[in-house]
Amino acid sequence: MYFPSWMRQLYRGLSAQPAWASPRRSLVLSPHRRLPEFSSFIARTNTCGELRSSHLGQEVTLCGWIQYRRQNIFLVLRDFHGLVQIVIPQDESAASVKKILCEAPVESVVQVSGTVVARPPGQENPKMPTGEIEIKVKTAELLNSCKKLPFEIKDFVKKTEALRLQYRYLDLRSFQMQRNLRLRSQMVMRMREYLCNLHGFIDIETPTLFKKTPGGAKEFLVPSREPGKFYSLPQSPQQFKQLLMIGGFDRYFQVARCYRDEGSRPDRQPEFTQIDIEMSFVDQTGIQQLIEGLLQYSWPSDRGAVALPFPSMTFAEALATYGTDKPDTRFGMKIIDISNVFRNTEIGFLQDALSKPQGTVKAICVPGGAEVLPVFLKTSINWNSPVAELIMEEQRLEFIRLMQVQEDDVILLTAGEHQKACSLLGKLRLECADLLEKKGVVLRDPALFSFLWVVDFPLFLPKEDNPRELESAHHPFTAPHPSDIHLLYTEPEKVRSQHYDLVLNGSEIGGGSIRIHNAELQHYVLATLLKEDVKLLSHLLQALDYGAPPHGGIALGLDRLMCLVTGSPSIRDVIAFPKSFRGHDLMSSAPDCVPPEDLKPYHIQVSWPADSESEKNSLNLHQES
C-alpha cells in the first residue's frame, strides 16, 4: 500500500486559507507552511510519509504500525500519512532495540527514534515518496502488540463487505478508507469556509428529536417517558430551516444528520448527512449560483476544475430525451420521437400505439450495438427484419435520417404512451451503456463530472393508490411556478413547481425549491389540494402569518456526492461506520435486544409476531453481504 501525493493534494490551496496568516499561527505551527501541523502536541516529530532527502541528518521520532519486515534488517513503518523504511540495528549494543523490532508482529504499534539517512546508492525506491531515505534507529518502544489479523490490511478489498464491516476498525486503516474520509473532511471544511467566511451563512443546529410530519412515513420513532408520546427523527430540517428564515436568520446552513427508515435497501443508510441550506429574499437563480460557487470552491484540485454555470434542463425535456429525471449526460444515445415517420404505417403494433392518446413511437440508436445486442431490428442497407418489408421507402429514409444510423448500430424502438415509452428507453439506454463498456467501449469518461440542473418539475402527482387524488411531487412547502399559479385553482395537476434537482453523472446529488411564504396559499395547498391534517402544521402556518420573508433552499446529499467524487462503488465507502443494507452495525451488532425493564420507563412493550423466530434467524451475519 503506497500513499502517493494525495495527502498534499488534499491540502493544496491551504496556504491561501485563513489560519495561515493569523499571528497566532507562529505560536502553534512549525515553519512548514503548506500542510497543517500533524505532529503538534504529541511525541512524534514527523509523520512516516513526509520524510524526504531534505530531512537528511535530522533526528526524528516516529509512531506507526509495522507494515512488514524484510529479513531482520528492514522494517517498513506505516501511519495514515505514508510509509517509511526503518533500518534495524544489528550491532550488539542495540540488541534490545533489535529484539523489539524483530519480535513485534505485523500491525503492532511502535515508536522509534533515530536519524534520517540516505539510502545506499541503487537502493532508492522511486515508487515510494520516502524512497530516497531510511531511518537509522537508536531507540524503539513497543506501544502495543497485535494479535493475528482476520485478514491482511492491504487486501481488504478482496474480502466480503460483511467481513470488512465486522472489522471496520481494521478496514479503516486501508488506503482507500483513509483517503475517502480525509477528503470528505477537507471538502466539507472548504464548503464551510465558502458559506461561513465568504458569504456570511450561519451554521445553526436544529433538533433531531421532533414530531412526525404529515405524510412523514419512514420516520424512526423515539419513545418518550410520557405514555403514548413519541418523538420522531426527521428526514430533514425542512420545517426548522423555514422557521429560521421567519426568525430572521436569513442565511442558514447546517451539515445535518437526517434519518429515514426504509427497511432494507441497498446503498441507502438509515442515517445520512446533507449540506442543508436556506436563504431569504432569494430566487431559483440565486440558489443555483450559490451551489455552483460552493462546488467549484470546495472541489478537490486533483479532480479537475468545475466549469460554471451548470447546464439546465426541464423535467419534461429530461424525460423526453433521457427517459429519466436524472439524466447521465456524459454520453448521447438520446431518445428520438419517430412517431411522424410512422403516422400512416401498416405495421400493426405501431398503428395501434399511435391511435391511442399520448401514443408515440420512440427509439434510441446504440452505436456499434450490433456487437453487444441480440439484434431485433438491424438497420443495414438490406434490412433483415420481420417487419422490414412493411416499411415504405420514404419512411425508411426519414427513419435513417432522424436516427443518424451507422453500419453496425442497433436501433431500439418502442411504441406506447409517451411517459412509459421514454422511461423504458431510458432504462435500456443505461443497460446498453453498461454492455458497451463491458466490451471496452468508453462511453462515460471516469474523469468527467457532468453536472446538470433539472427544473420545472410538476408540483403534484396523482396518488399511486388513488390517481384521482394528488400528492406533492416533492414536499407540500414547495412554491408553484409563478406563471402557473392561476392553474392551482382550476387544473392543479398541470402546475409546475419551483423545485430544482442537481444531477451529477446520472445521480441526484441535491434538490431544493423556493418555498411557499404565504399562509393562505400554504393552507390551500395542504388542506384543499392535499387533504392533509393542517393541525399538525399549525405552528408553521401561524409562523407564515407573522412576517415570513420569501425564501428558498436546497440540500446536497453529502454521502452520494463523496461517493461520486472518490469514485467509490458504494456510499458505505465514504462513511466511517455505515450500516449494512439490512440496517445492522455488523461490528457492534446494533440494533440489539433490550431487557423488558429498560422498556418500562417508555411505557412500551414488544408485540412478538408469530414468525419472529424466522426473522431472528435472518440476522445471521453471513446473509448480509
Place this chain on the structure above:
Amino acid sequence: MYFPSWMRQLYRGLSAQPAWASPRRSLVLSPHRRLPEFSSFIARTNTCGELRSSHLGQEVTLCGWIQYRRQNIFLVLRDFHGLVQIVIPQDESAASVKKILCEAPVESVVQVSGTVVARPPGQENPKMPTGEIEIKVKTAELLNSCKKLPFEIKDFVKKTEALRLQYRYLDLRSFQMQRNLRLRSQMVMRMREYLCNLHGFIDIETPTLFKKTPGGAKEFLVPSREPGKFYSLPQSPQQFKQLLMIGGFDRYFQVARCYRDEGSRPDRQPEFTQIDIEMSFVDQTGIQQLIEGLLQYSWPSDRGAVALPFPSMTFAEALATYGTDKPDTRFGMKIIDISNVFRNTEIGFLQDALSKPQGTVKAICVPGGAEVLPVFLKTSINWNSPVAELIMEEQRLEFIRLMQVQEDDVILLTAGEHQKACSLLGKLRLECADLLEKKGVVLRDPALFSFLWVVDFPLFLPKEDNPRELESAHHPFTAPHPSDIHLLYTEPEKVRSQHYDLVLNGSEIGGGSIRIHNAELQHYVLATLLKEDVKLLSHLLQALDYGAPPHGGIALGLDRLMCLVTGSPSIRDVIAFPKSFRGHDLMSSAPDCVPPEDLKPYHIQVSWPADSESEKNSLNLHQES
C-alpha cells in the same frame, strides 16, 4: 432594539484571513473586505445595519422587517444586521409607495429601493450605527404582511419562557438570540479552522443509531423493524472515536450531537452538542495544550484575551479548598482546616467530630458577612457566642490568624467527616457569594473568565446502592494514573485516573481522559472490577488486541460554553429550538401521540399506566415555565 458593533466584532480578524486573497473571491465578493458578503445571490444590495455616510449617494435595495413608523413620515427597517431609517415619500407621484409603507403593519416584510442621503443637520442619531444617514425611497414592495403579534419583539425578554418557546420563530428575531446564535456559529467555525487547518484534525461523523452501552442508562431507544431489537441514541461517540484511533485516524474531531434522557431536569437538554476530540500518541499535557490553544484561538475578541496555560488543581485539592470538583476560582472564601486549633478543645460537638476517622473541623470566612448573614458565631474582639468562653486564648488567636478574620466578617464553621464537611462549606460558599452580590458586593467579575483544569480524579467510586462494589467515576475506558497501576490489583478504590475536567467560572465545560489501550487491562477493569457483561463490548476488546495505539481525548460541552461566553441565563438561550425542561418542543408540541398503525412496523405497543390520564394533563403548556 439597537445593534451595536457586535456584528463586526463577530467577524473581526476575518480580514487577516487569506480566503479573501483567493482568486475566486473576486468572482463572488464585493470590494467590501472586512466582512463576509451578506448580500450575494439575492435582491438586496446592502444590509440595513451597514450603511454609513461613506455610502452617501449610493442607490441601494434593502429587504427587512418594519420595526416602527413615526407619523407617516419615517419608517425604521430592521434586518439581522441592524436598523436603518426610511423616509416615506410624501409627493403625489409616489402615492403608491407611500400607501405600501404606511399601511403595512409592524413586522411586515418589505423591499425598498432608493438613495442613501445624509440626515438633516441636528437629526443625526449617534446612538444608532446608521444614525448619520437615511434612505430616500423610490420604490417599495410589500413582500409579506404581518398579523397582530402575540407580543412585541423588543420586549420578548419580559415574556414567560413558555411563551417565547411557543413562538420561537419570533423570539429568534430578538437581538439576544441573533447575537447568541451568530456568535456560536462563528466560534465553532474558528474551532474548526484551528483543528482542521492548523493541526490536521479530521472531521469524522459517527453513527447516532447505535446499541445500548453497558451501564448506559439514560439512553433513548429507537425501535427497529426487527421484533425486540432496538437502536439506542448514544450519550457520546466514545466507542467510535476510540475505534477511529485503532483505525489509524489519529487526529479526530466532531461537533457531535449527543443524547441523554434524564426526564425533566432544569437547564438540561435531551439532545446536546459537544466538541468531541481524540488523538493517538498523546498524553494528558498534550490534550490540555491543544484545548488551551483551541479556546484562545476561537475566543471572541470582545470577551478579552485568554491567558495560557490554564491553572491546574487536583481533585483532592479542589475538594479540600472549594468543597467541589468544579471550583469557581473567581473569588476566595476558601475552606480552611482548623482541626489542629481544636485538637484539645472542650467544645462537645468539635471533640466528638475530631474523635471520628476522617474527622475534621473546617471553616470559611465570609468577608463582610455580618451584613448578610444571621450570625451564628461572630468574630468581633469580644466574642458574643454561646461557645465563646469555651475557647482558650491561644486557640482564639490561632483561629483568628488562620482565618484572617476582619471586623464584620462571618466565620462559617463545620465539624465532621472530611468530604461531607468540605461539600457542605462548598455549597455555603456559593450561597454566601449570591447573598453578598445581592447586596451589591462584586465578588465574581462578570467580565472575568476563570479557566481551571481539575486532575487526578479517583478511577472508581463505591456504588451508591452497594458501597462494597465499585463503579467508574467517569467511564470504564479511562486509564489509571501511571503511578497507581500497581494498586489496581490490591486497593482499586485508591487508584487515581488519567481523567481531567475543564472548569470555567465554576461550571464544568469539558472532560476527558487518556484511555486504556491494552486489551487485558480493559478486560480486567470491565469484568473483574466493574462486573460488567464484557460480551456487550467484545468488539472494542477485540479491537484493542489488533494494534491499538495509545490514545486520549476530551469533549467540550458547546451549549454550556456558549452560555457562559454570552452570559446567558440558560442554555436554552444559545440553542435555536430547545426543549422545555420537561423535554417538550412547545412550538410543535413534540413529543406527540402516534396512531397504533404507525407502531406496528416496529412491533411495539403502548402499555398505558393506570394514572396515564393525570400524566397527560401534565403536558399542559402553562405548567411549563
